[in-house]
Amino acid sequence: MMNDRENAFHIVAYCCHYCAYAAADLAGVLRLRYPAEIKIVELPCTGRIDAREILLTLEHGADGVMIAGCLEGDCHFQDGNINARRRIERLKQTLSEIGMDPGRIEMYNLSSAQGNRFAEVATEMTERIIELGPSPFRTMVRIEDAVESNP
Amino acid sequence: MIVAEQKPLEEIKSLIADYQNVLVVGCGTCVTVCFAGGEKEAGILASSLRMATKLDGNTKQVDHLVVQRQCEWEYIDPIKEQVDKADIVLSIGCGIGVQALVERFPDAIVVPGLNTTFLGLPTEQGIWEERCAACGECILGLTGGICPIARCAKQLLNGPCGGSQNGMCEINPDTPCAWQLIYDKLESQGRLELIMEIFPSKDWSNSRDGGPRKITREDLRLAAEETE
Incomplete structure (x- = not known):
């Protein structure tokens, strides 16, 4: 029987240093709760993210990927968040072609002052992923592991 | 430059359907600059195929590599060992790259992952236009x-x-x-x-x-x- 740790959902949140990462920090300072399923990876800008990293994240069993950048028009590097949005839109099409629900990835925009918004989107994303269920790759890895350990 | 774009994943899946070990071979020249078949695209395609074939219940081993120029013998000769190990080679070079691999590795089954489209230039980032018909x-x-x-x-x-x-x-x-x-x-x-x-x-x-x-x-x- 799988324990709670194995049952837990894993959502990787790629967060921009200048906004979402600071907002997550602020959410902590404000003692706001957001789901433990969210695992934050800090980026210098969401413009740094590329489709390959997100695909590998999903391929390795993450149930969902959330990309959180600055409000449009407020990017520290001018338009990194707009570039990221376009890449995410294309990647959603790729996910559909692969046969995965494109809802497993989502881009959010927020400012560093929006700790409450961070908690809100983290909760929203987690609820969505729980509704979609565990990643098919996580399940397959488990089955393969199980076959190997119990031939 | 030679401008190309990736075939739909469904078509690529049907091309490799009967083979287990797939080697995606990208090219570091024209198709890298038009974002169709470079290092990044080869990685994305390999990952997409691994995921898609797993979901279809027919998990394939998909590896990828990129050569600097797929249309010259001296650049493709060094990948002979990897090509020999693969059941099928999925080239994401232009049509010339595909044929160069076929000519150099007569026993290898090579299929194209791109549609080679025209000779042109990027008029702005993300937009390519035809300029020469050779x-x-x-x-x-x-x-x-x-x-x-x-x-x-x-x-x-x-x-x-x-x-x-x-x-x-x-x-x-x-x-x-x-x-x-x-x-x-x-x-x-x-x-x-x-x-x-x-x-x-x-x-x-x-x-x-x-x-x-x-x-x-x-x-x-x-x-x-x-x-x-």
């Missing part, structure tokens, strides 16, 4: 540097035709009429007399009509290869 007999010197073979839908040599409306081509309101562009360019340079020149029928035997083309430069050939 017709084998360049007339750009007489047309203000604008090619009517590549850019006129009818490949007219004495245009424009009646389908030119307000400077745009009738095939698409976003496509400029090549002959309007030529007229405007020659006029702005004070060379409008060139447009009065009537082009005789073009010798298409220099183009595809003459069959596959070949250029031999004796001064560049290596003695060792000549005797082979």
Whole structure:
């Protein structure tokens, strides 16, 4: 029987240093709760993210990927968040072609002052992923592991 | 550069359906610059295929590598070992790259992951446009540097035709009429007399009509290869 740790959902949140990462920090300072399923990876800008990293994240069993950048028009590097949005839109099409629900990835925009918004989107994303269920790759890895350990 | 775009994943899946070990081979030249078959695209395609085939219940081993130029022997010879190990090679080079792999590795099954589309340039980031049709007999010197073979839908040599409306081509309101562009360019340079020149029928035997083309430069050939 799988324990709670194995049952837990894993959502990787790629967060921009200048906004979402600071907002997550602020959410902590404000003692706001957001789901433990969210695992934050800090980026210098969401413009740094590329489709390959997100695909590998999903391929390795993450149930969902959330990309959180600055409000449009407020990017520290001018338009990194707009570039990221376009890449995410294309990647959603790729996910559909692969046969995965494109809802497993989502881009959010927020400012560093929006700790409450961070908690809100983290909760929203987690609820969505729980509704979609565990990643098919996580399940397959488990089955393969199980076959190997119990031939 | 040669401009290409990736085939739909479904088509690629059907091309590799009967094989288990797939090697995606990208190219570091033209298709890297047009974001169709470089290191990043090879990685994305390999990952996509691993995921898609797992979901289909037919998990495949998909690896990828990139050579600097898929159309030259010296760059593809070093990947012989990986090609030999694979059941099928999925080339995301242009059509030349695919055929170079086929010629160099006669036993390998090689299929294309891209549709090689045209010879062109990026007019801005993310937009590529056709500029050359490789017709084998360049007339750009007489047309203000604008090619009517590549850019006129009818490949007219004495245009424009009646389908030119307000400077745009009738095939698409976003496509400029090549002959309007030529007229405007020659006029702005004070060379409008060139447009009065009537082009005789073009010798298409220099183009595809003459069959596959070949250029031999004796001064560049290596003695060792000549005797082979």
